[in-house]
Amino acid sequence: VIHIGSGTPPFAVGDQVEGRVDxxxxxxxxxxxxxxxxxxxxxxxxxxxxxxxxxxxxxxxxxxxxxxxxxxxxxxxxxxxxxxxxxxxxxxxxxxxxxxxxxxxxxxxxxxxxxxxxxxxxxxxxxxxxxxxxxxxxxxxxxxxxxxxxxxxxxxxxxxxxxxxxxxxxxxxxxxxxxxxxxxLTRHGREAAAGVAALLEDNGRLRRRIGELKKELLPSRIDGWLSQALIYKDVPVIALDFSGDDFKDAKDTALAIVKRRPAIVIAGADDKLLMAVGNNLPYSAVDLVKKAAAQYGGRGGGTPQLAQGGGFSPEDIKVLLAHPERVFD
CATH class of the missing domain: 3.30.980.10 (Threonyl-trna Synthetase; Chain A, domain 2)
Known part of the structure; x- marks a missing residue:
């Protein structure tokens, strides 16, 4: 039996040593x-x-x-x-x-x-x-x-x-x-999986209902956002914070706004940024995202109408949403 150790052994050839089995x-x-x-x-x-x-x-x-x-x-x-x-x-x-x-x-x-x-x-x-x-x-x-x-x-x-x-x-x-x-779940252990499945089914049903209600409320919400929009060189600029919401909704919301009226929408959450630009406006969504990425260290791409970026710090996203005019500087 050969035992292989590590480092320099504290003994020499011929010494008697004692080993213990773990x-x-x-x-x-x-x-x-x-x-x-x-x-x-x-x-x-x-x-x-x-x-x-x-x-x-x-x-x-x-x-x-x-x-x-x-x-x-x-x-x-x-x-x-x-x-x-x-x-x-x-x-x-x-x-x-x-x-x-x-x-x-x-x-x-x-x-x-x-x-x-x-x-x-x-x-x-x-x-x-x-x-x-x-x-x-x-x-x-x-x-x-x-x-x-x-x-x-x-x-x-x-x-x-x-x-x-x-x-x-x-x-x-x-x-x-x-x-x-x-x-x-107040269930027996053998029923835990069934309880989780029922909970997920309820959650899915509620999420679908929430989605339906959001669609129903979106027109009135757009009216509110447009009435409170920042006006930059005669263009409405709307900043939307999607923290805590599904960021997938940001795209549909932004496109719905610019379809209603030529405007610029800046949406953000965590490290993500999305911009939408209405038709016939002298701005490009992809250019604005890249400009923000150059200023704050993120990255992004897209089209003149819709662009998205990532890799921003959450703090920078909050600054952009609080001061959307900075994206034009």
């Missing part, structure tokens, strides 16, 4: 390695899908299968089968077997290297696999295997999983979040 980290690694063997065999047994690669990280573990997709019911049954193997507390045994004799054993995969002796991990009456990692002496020590998600990699499906106390910690925070959401 028990918690060792336990986690044993659970990950053994758990991966169990889960990979379960995917073969239940789904007919073999593992082509695996990764055992500090916070997340994965197995990549030789499939583009796996039925969700099959995944649940594979996860259940893996945990059944854990609960049966089957012995885990280490064997050292010459390559020439590997064909005598039911290995999931014969190693590519054609020489030497191999370290083979046997889970009693279940799995044989070559592996150099640390493992539990019995499957019960893995504690738990929980699949936490999946994604695509190289045309294959890859499953993320956790084992042991890491799986318990993951369950704990998820449970706490679900209970917190359920409490806010």
């Amino acid at each position: 028990a918690e980290r060792r336990r986690d690694n044993m659970q990950k390695h053994t758990g991966q063997h169990i889960l990979s065999r379960a995917f073969i047994e239940i789904c007919g899908a073999a593992t082509v690669s695996s990764r055992l990280g500090e916070e997340d573990c994965t197995v990549e299968l030789d499939r583009e997709s796996v039925d969700q019911d099959c995944v649940r049954r594979a996860e259940k089968r893996a945990n059944e193997i854990i609960f049966e507390n089957r012995p885990v045994t280490v064997h050292f077997i010459p390559h020439a004799e590997l064909s005598k054993y039911p290995l999931r995969k014969i190693p590519d290297r054609q020489e030497g002796e191999y370290r083979i991990i046997q889970i009693a009456d279940y799995d044989w696999s070559a592996c150099g990692g640390t493992h539990c002496t019995a499957t019960g020590s893995v504690g738990l295997i929980k699949i936490t998600g999946h994604d695509k990699l190289r045309g294959h499906i890859r499953f993320h999983f956790l084992t042991g106390l890491m799986a318990l910690d993951d369950y704990r925070w998820r449970y706490e979040q679900i209970e917190a959401v359920a409490g806010l």
